Amino acid sequence: MSELRRRGAAGEAEHDHNDREPVEDKYVEADADSAFEGDVADAPPPPDSTPQLLNSALSGMSSRWKNWWIRGIFSLTMITLFFFLIYLGPVMLILLVSAIQVKCFHEIISIGHRFYKSFELPWFRSLSWYFLLCVNYFFYGETVADYFATFVQREEFLQFLIRYHRFISFALYVIGFCMFVLSLVKKQYRLQFYMFGWTHVTLLITVTQSHLIIQNLFEGIIWFLVPVSIVICNDIMAYLFGFFFGRTPLIKLSPKKTWEGFIGGFFLTIIFGFMFSYILAQFQYFVCPVEYNSETNNFSISCKPSELFRLHDYTVPPFLHSLLGWTTVRLYPFQIHSIALSTFGSLIGPFGGFFASGFKRAFKIKDFADTIPGHGGIMDRFDCQYLMATFVHVYIASFIRGPNPSKVLQQLLTLQPDQQLNIYKVLKTHLTEKGAL
Numbered sequence: 001m002s003e004l005r006r007r008g009a010a011g012e013a014e015h016d017h018n019d020r021e022p023v024e025d026k027y028v029e030a031d032a033d034s035a036f037e038g039d040v041a042d043a044p045p046p047p048d049s050t051p052q053l054l055n056s057a058l059s060g061m062s063s064r065w066k067n068w069w070i071r072g073i074f075s076l077t078m079i080t081l082f083f084f085l086i087y088l089g090p091v092m093l094i095l096l097v098s099a100i101q102v103k104c105f106h107e108i109i110s111i112g113h114r115f116y117k118s119f120e121l122p123w124f125r126s127l128s129w130y131f132l133l134c135v136n137y138f139f140y141g142e143t144v145a146d147y148f149a150t151f152v153q154r155e156e157f158l159q160f161l162i163r164y165h166r167f168i169s170f171a172l173y174v175i176g177f178c179m180f181v182l183s184l185v186k187k188q189y190r191l192q193f194y195m196f197g198w199t200h201v202t203l204l205i206t207v208t209q210s211h212l213i214i215q216n217l218f219e220g221i222i223w224f225l226v227p228v229s230i231v232i233c234n235d236i237m238a239y240l241f242g243f244f245f246g247r248t249p250l251i252k253l254s255p256k257k258t259w260e261g262f263i264g265g266f267f268l269t270i271i272f273g274f275m276f277s278y279i280l281a282q283f284q285y286f287v288c289p290v291e292y293n294s295e296t297n298n299f300s301i302s303c304k305p306s307e308l309f310r311l312h313d314y315t316v317p318p319f320l321h322s323l324l325g326w327t328t329v330r331l332y333p334f335q336i337h338s339i340a341l342s343t344f345g346s347l348i349g350p351f352g353g354f355f356a357s358g359f360k361r362a363f364k365i366k367d368f369a370d371t372i373p374g375h376g377g378i379m380d381r382f383d384c385q386y387l388m389a390t391f392v393h394v395y396i397a398s399f400i401r402g403p404n405p406s407k408v409l410q411q412l413l414t415l416q417p418d419q420q421l422n423i424y425k426v427l428k429t430h431l432t433e434k435g436a437l
Contacts, residue, residue, distance in 0.1 A: 068243060070373055075236065078372070078381075086225065090290045090299050093224065094214055098136075101210035103378040105132055107368040108202045112195055115363065121192060123183045128199045130176050135203050138169035139211040147218060148292050209386040212393040219396055221301070222286040222309075226277055226338060227392045230345040231384045233272045238265030238350070253357040257350075266346040273342035274335055281309045281332040308333045308400070337400070344391050345384075352387035356380065 058066045085092045109128045145162045161168065184192055217224040242261025250257040280286040288303035311330045321327060356379065360366065367376025375381055412420060431437045 071239070071375060074373055074375060079232065082228075086221070090217060090221065090301070093217060093221070097210050097213050097217075100378055100382060101136075101206050102132070103371070104368075104382060105202055105206045107371075107377045107379045108206070109199065111363060111365065111368070112198050121183075121188065121195060122185060123179065124192075124195055127176060127180055127183070128202075130179070131173070131199055131203060132207065134169065134172045134176060135207045137172065138166075139207060141165040141169065143211070143214065205386060209389050213385075213389040216389060216392050216396065218290045219401070220287050220289050222277070222280050222334070223392060223396065225280065225286065226273065227341055227345065227388050228385060229276060230269055230273050230338075230342050231349055231388050234265045234269040234342075234346050234349060235353075235384065237268040237272075238262060241265060241268075251354055253354050253361065257354075262350070266343075269346045270339060270342045273338040273345075277335045277338035278332060281334050287334075308337075337395075340395065341392065345388050348391070349384045349388050352384040356383035 058069055061069070085096050109125070113125055141162070142165070144158075145165065180192075180196060213224065216227070238257070238261040240261075241264030242256065242258040245260045245264065246256075246258030248259040249255060250259050250262050284303065284305065285301050287305050287309040288301045290299055290301055292298075293300040309332055311332060313328045314331055315328055316324065316326045356368075360368070368379040369377030371377045372381065412423065415423070428437065
C-alpha cells in the first residue's frame with residue numbers, strides 16, 4: 001500500500017509544475033513507532049552512582065539486601081534534609097520545590113535528547129529551556145501578584161511588570177513559538193513536532209504541578225508537609241511490606257509491586273496521616289497561612305488557628321463504642337481531612353508511579369536518572385508527589401478554602417484612594433443595615 005501511495009503521489013507530482021517539494025520527501029520519514037523502537041533498543045544502561053565506600057561495606061551481601069540497605073540509608077538522608085529545610089522556613093521550601101521542578105524537567109528532557117540526538121534537531125535543547133523560563137515567569141508572576149501585593153505597590157517597576165504580566169508572558173511564549181517554526185527542517189518535521197509536544201507535556205507535568213505545591217504551601221505548611229509525608233510513608237511502607245511479605249504481583253507495569261505491599265501501605269499510611277496531623281495541628285508554625293509582612297519584608301506565620309485546627313468533641317459510632325468503650329473523642333477536624341488525603345495518597349497516588357513505570361518501559365530505561373543511589377532520579381521519587389499535590393489543591397479549593405480577609409485587604413490597598421473610599425461607603429452602608437454599626 002505504501003508503494004502504491006508513493007507511485008500515485010509521484011504521478012500527480014509529474015503533472016503539477018508548482019513549487020511544491022518533491023512528493024518522495026513526504027514519505028522519507030519512517031514510521032514513528034518503528035523509528036523510536038530502534039532508538040529505544042540502544043539505550044545505554046545507567047551508571048552506578050552509589051559511593052564506593054558504601055559499595056565496599058555492602059559487598060558481601062546479596063544484590064537484594066544490598067539494594068535494601070542503600071535505599072534505606074539514602075531515604076533517611078533525604079528525610080533528614082527535608083525536615084531541616086522545613087525548620088529553615090517557607091522560603092527554603094519554595095526554593096526546594098523550584099529546584100526539584102528544574103531537575104525533573106531536565107531528567108525528562110534529557111531522555112528525549114539522548115534518544116533523538118542522532119537526528120541533530122536544531123535548537124531542541126535551547127528551546128526546551130526557553131519554554132521552561134517562559135512558563136515559570138508566568139506562574140511565579142501570578143504568585144507575586146497574589147501574595148506580595150503590598151510590596152509591589154512600593155516598587156514602580158514591579159507595578160509595570162504586574163500590570164502587563166500576562167501580555168509579557170504571552171509575548172515571550174510567542175517568541176519561542178516563532179523560533180520553533182523557524183527551526184523546522186525538511187525530512188524531520190514529524191520528529192520536531194513530536195519533540196515540541198514532548199516539551200509541553202513535560203512543562204504540564206513539572207511546572208504546573210510545582211506551582212500547585214507552592215499554592216498549597218501558602219495555605220499553611222501543614223497542607224504541604226502532610227501530603228508530602230503521606231506519599232513518602234506510603235512508598236516506604238509499601239516497599240517494606242512488599243519486600244518481606246510480597247507474593248502476589250499487583251500490576252504488570254511494575255513487576256516488583258505486590259498486593260501485600262499495596263494493602264499494607266494503605267492501612268499504615270492512614271494511621272500515620274491521622275497521628276502526624278494531630279501532632280502538627282498543635283503548632284501555629286504549621287497551621288497558619290504563610291503571608292508576606294510588608295513591614296518586616298519577610299514571611300510571617302502567626303494567626304489565630306481556624307476551626308480546622310481546634311479540638312472538637314466527636315461522638316463515637318456505636319460499633320466502635322462497644323469495642324473501645326469511648327462515647328466521645330477529641331480530635332482536630334484536620335485529622336478527618338487527613339483520612340481523605342491518606343486514602344488518595346495510598347490508593348490513587350501510586351498510579352503516578354505506575355504511569356512513570358510505563359513511561360520508562362516505553363523507552364527501556366530503569367530510572368529517569370542516577371541522581372540518588374538506590375532510588376534513581378529525582379523524578380523517580382516525585383512522580384506520585386505531583387499527582388498528590390494536584391489533588392490537595394483541588395481538595396482545598398472544593399472543601400476548605402473560604403474568604404481570606406488578609407488577602408482581600410492586600411488587594412484593597414492596591415486600589416486608588418477614590419476606589420477605596422467608594423468601597424468604604426458601600427461596606428459602611430451594608431454593616432449599618434445589618435445592625436453591626
